[in-house]
Amino acid sequence: MKNIFIALLALLSVSAVAQSTFKVPKYEKFQLKNGLTIYLMEQHEVPLINVSAVFDAGSINDGDRAGMSMVTSDALLFGTEKYTKPQIEEAIDFVGARLQPFTAKDMAGITASFAVKDQEKLLDIIQQVLVHPVFDKTEFDKYRQRTVVELAQQKESPRAVIGHYYNAFLFGNFPYAIPGDGTKPTVEKMTSDDAMAFYKSNYTTGKGAIAVVGDFKTADMKKKMTDLFGGWKTAGARMVKRVAPNLEFEKSRVLLVDKPDARETTFLIGGKGIDYNSADYVPVMVVNTILGGRFTSWLNDALRVNSGLTYGANSRFTRMKYAGTFAISTFTKNSTTVPAVDMALNVLDSLHKTGLNDEILSSAKAYVKASFPPTYESAGALARLLTDMYVYNFDESFINTFQSKVDGLTTEQSKKIIADYFPKDKLQFVMIGKASEIRDQVKKYGDLTEKQIKADGY
Known part of the structure; x- marks a missing residue:
């Protein structure tokens, strides 16, 4: 109690x-x-x-x-x-x-x-x-x-x-x-x-x-x-110089992880994302809300609501200090692996070809602004925010200007955000499923590498 x-x-x-x-x-x-x-x-x-x-x-x-x-x-x-x-x-x-x-x-x-x-x-x-x-x-x-x-x-x-x-x-x-x-x-x-x-x-x-x-x-x-x-004495802080990893890939690649007893394929499609302090984080977040960041997103509508290929599909940007990744994520039956992957790719392609209109963008902006304050609704969340500020080296202006940056995004600006941060070629695919059923079909997406899920490590 x-x-x-x-x-x-x-x-x-x-x-x-x-x-x-x-x-x-x-x-x-x-x-x-x-x-x-x-x-x-x-x-x-x-x-x-x-x-x-x-x-x-x-x-x-x-x-x-x-x-x-x-x-x-x-x-x-x-x-x-x-x-x-x-x-x-x-x-x-x-x-x-x-x-x-x-x-x-x-x-x-x-x-x-x-x-x-x-x-x-x-x-x-x-x-x-x-x-x-x-x-x-x-x-x-x-x-x-x-x-x-x-x-x-x-x-x-x-x-x-x-x-x-x-x-x-x-x-x-x-x-x-x-x-x-x-x-x-x-x-x-x-x-x-x-x-x-x-x-x-x-x-x-x-x-x-x-x-x-x-x-x-x-x-x-x-x-x-x-x-x-105040009296805590520790070793001196280590000074480790790190160079941000290069996530600019030369070609599309597929990692197929064989799970022989799998009845469905779980997959991620994506590539380079943004690091934690990217100046474009806010507009990226708004655009991603439309693509796969909410239940009514384009990906979820296409793969779940309209086609029934999965119980859910989303896209996300994972941000870290030195780099970040972008990924479309879902799962489907073995027999519908290729239709599901193709549909996800078509949705991503439509983002580039069709872009956003004012009505769609306004809906996403309202959603993001409504969701933002509750992220810090508790004292615990504020404590984590303060230590995040320390780790990632940002100040309160990052938070205080968030909603004004959301409001300032235009459909014209969204075109550049899509072109710069939502990869459309040289994509990286990771699939976990029954290789004997899907191997020959998924080769078309890129150079194929195969691993066994029971093998140590990743």
């Missing part, structure tokens, strides 16, 4: 949702002497506090040990110098709080949510988890065994793994190709000492930030955060 109560409070927070033009609420940003960046934002609508902590510890740093970032972030909660894993779990459950680790390509860390009255205990636990994790060997070994089993089962679901194949196919040797949750061979070799070593190298104050959003006074919280984290 306490968890439900806190969840309901979170949904009621942040009055900015009701505003016609969303602006990032006022916040304070400062840096501790050890280099750790702190964001504080007061939100007094409900008696909750939300925390987001991020570090340069994402899967981009995994190297040849895919999954190391995820395993390390999960293992932060396996005990500290002051609390055992059961004690952490009991304390959190007792007050209906939430404390969760996470990892992504460019970052890893934790998020938390708790009632104001429980802040002393929860902030102490958070400090212990971040500053004094012990990576208990017994807990780690049990976790590793469970994870290896889950990874072995994961490939039974094409939709759960096709993104890994797609990233590996597009990014090649760039570390965004690394599957964030690892592979069975890499994870089964990991030890608690490996997690501790990854933690010491990547959870550094010089490349870390903590955002606190909720019902508190900034001066009071500033003192608490300084007392809790």
Whole structure:
């Protein structure tokens, strides 16, 4: 009941949702002497506090040990110098709080949510988890065994793994190709000492930030955060120079992943997208809403509503720090693989040939503007926004000008956006299905490479 109560409070927070033009609420940003960046934002609508902590510890740093970032972030909660894993779990459950680790390509860390009255205990636990994790060997070994089993089962679901194949196919040797949750061979070799070593190298104050959003006074919280984290000494921040990967492909290619017992084909079609800080993100988002970003999109109408070839089709841009991808995504019966792929390609082609009229564009703009403020309707979402600002190096103007940029998009401008960011040739195809039934048919889409889904890795 306490968890439900806190969840309901979170949904009621942040009055900015009701505003016609969303602006990032006022916040304070400062840096501790050890280099750790702190964001504080007061939100007094409900008696909750939300925390987001991020570090340069994402899967981009995994190297040849895919999954190391995820395993390390999960293992932060396996005990500290002051609390055992059961004690952490009991304390959190007792007050209906939430404390969760996470990892992504460019970052890893934790998020938390708790009632104001429980802040002393929860902030102490958070400090212990971040500053004094012990990576208990017994807990780690049990976790590793469970994870290896889950990874072995994961490939039974094409939709759960096709993104890994797609990233590996597009990014090649760039570390965004690394599957964030690892592979069975890499994870089964990991030890608690490996997690501790990854933690010491990547959870550094010089490349870390903590955002606190909720019902508190900034001066009071500033003192608490300084007392809790001001004495944290870590290794120096690593300076890794990365060059954005080249996603300009010379030809169309097809990766066919054979799943002999498959009764349907799951596929992605696409190519180069945009990085996180692309100046054209907003117009790209509006145009993609029309193509495949909502239920009434052209792709879903064509493949689901009008033809019944699938239960759903969409398109999306996945943005990361150094690069991004574009993909059309759906699934269909083995026997309708080619009709579904051809129809998806026809819809994409029509976007280029026909373009958008004022009525279609106005509908998409209204949809995007209505959807935008609720993205930041909770204090937890605002905390994540602040740490995203740190990781991706943007400021509040990116958010504050969002709706005006939506309004400013014209049909003439949309033509350039379509031409620049929605690939129409040299497409990359990843298909998971029964190769014996579809191999000869899908060769027409590009140079064919084949893998077995039961083979290790992606």
